[in-house]
Amino acid sequence: MxxxxxxxxxxxxxxxxxxxxxxxxxxxxxxxxxxxxxxxxxxxxxxxxxxxxxxxxxxxxxxxxxxxxxxxxxxxxxxxxxxxxxxxxxxxxxxxxxxxxxxxxxxxxxxxxxxYMRKKSLDVFLFDEGHRGILDWRKRSTIIEGVGRGLLYLHRDSRLKIIHRDLKPSNILLDNDFNPKISDFGMARIFGSDQDQADTRRVVGT
Structure with missing residues (x-):
């Protein structure tokens, strides 16, 4: 290549x-x-x-x-x-x-x-008056399922256990077919293979 x-x-x-x-x-x-x-x-x-x-x-x-x-x-x-x-x-x-x-x-x-994700982020289609009518229930279902699959992968199936800690509509990007992609992992917490919880003193997220 x-x-x-x-x-x-x-x-x-x-x-x-x-x-x-x-x-x-x-x-x-x-x-x-x-x-x-x-x-x-x-x-x-x-x-x-x-x-x-x-x-x-x-x-x-x-x-x-x-x-x-x-x-x-x-x-x-x-x-x-x-x-x-x-x-x-x-x-x-x-x-x-x-x-x-x-x-x-x-x-x-x-x-x-x-x-680059041409549809930008989910918050545009949820909160912007000019875009609200675009998301019918079929598209919403596709987005919900995709976000769920992404979280399941992070929490259970990836090499690392990863908790995003700042998941919100502006961090869910959409491709041309409204398939979602989770973004912005700056605040994510990584767990060891034998961990299922951790303590933190830092306030994160919104």
């Missing part, structure tokens, strides 16, 4: 000397590639504002559409969430989980690149 321009694979250490997480064979995009794809991160390309920074729609030279999640440089909490998202999403794969395509990592910049 031909390698896309501006994308390479290498081992990266995302936390320096602190609890290093090495991601081997993760596609690493160049900054120029992502800047060109998003029209230099133009405001018109902005899809939304996440917990640790903005998300942009982009288009690569080959026409492939992507979503670029950019870590806010001022967000210390965002760095922790960014690291957790890379760790979690790189270890799970399911048709109802959003797919990570690669990343960009530098001292000053960290970005995650995902598949």
């Amino acid at each position: 031909a390698r896309r321009r501006g994308v390479k694979r290498k081992k990266i250490n995302l936390l320096g000397d602190r609890s290093a997480v090495h991601m081997e064979e993760l596609p690493v995009f160049s900054l120029d590639t992502l800047a060109n794809a998003t029209s230099q991160f133009h405001e018109d390309k902005k899809l939304g504002q996440g917990g640790f920074g903005p998300v942009y729609m982009g288009k690569l030279e080959d026409g492939k559409e992507i979503a670029v999640k950019r870590l806010s440089k001022a967000s210390g909490q965002g760095l922790e969430e960014f690291m957790n998202e890379v760790l979690v999403i790189s270890k799970v794969q399911h048709r109802n989980l959003v797919r990570l395509l690669g990343c960009y990592v530098d001292k000053e910049e960290k970005m995650l690149i995902y598949e």
Whole structure:
């Protein structure tokens, strides 16, 4: 398979000397590639504002559409969430989980690149007056079943036991056929194989 321009694979250490997480064979995009794809991160390309920074729609030279999640440089909490998202999403794969395509990592910049979902998120169709009538019961049933399958995979069938901890309509993305994909794993909790509960002092979610 031909390698896309501006994308390479290498081992990266995302936390320096602190609890290093090495991601081997993760596609690493160049900054120029992502800047060109998003029209230099133009405001018109902005899809939304996440917990640790903005998300942009982009288009690569080959026409492939992507979503670029950019870590806010001022967000210390965002760095922790960014690291957790890379760790979690790189270890799970399911048709109802959003797919990570690669990343960009530098001292000053960290970005995650995902598949772009044209229908955007479920909250648009639930709460926006202009979109409410689009979701008939058949589409709603498809979404409910897909989210259930994704959660079942995370909780029971994946290599890791993963609890999302921030599941909400804005974190459920929809493809052209209204099939749902769970996204935003920054606050997820990973359990060991022999664990079914854990204590935390940090308040998470919304």
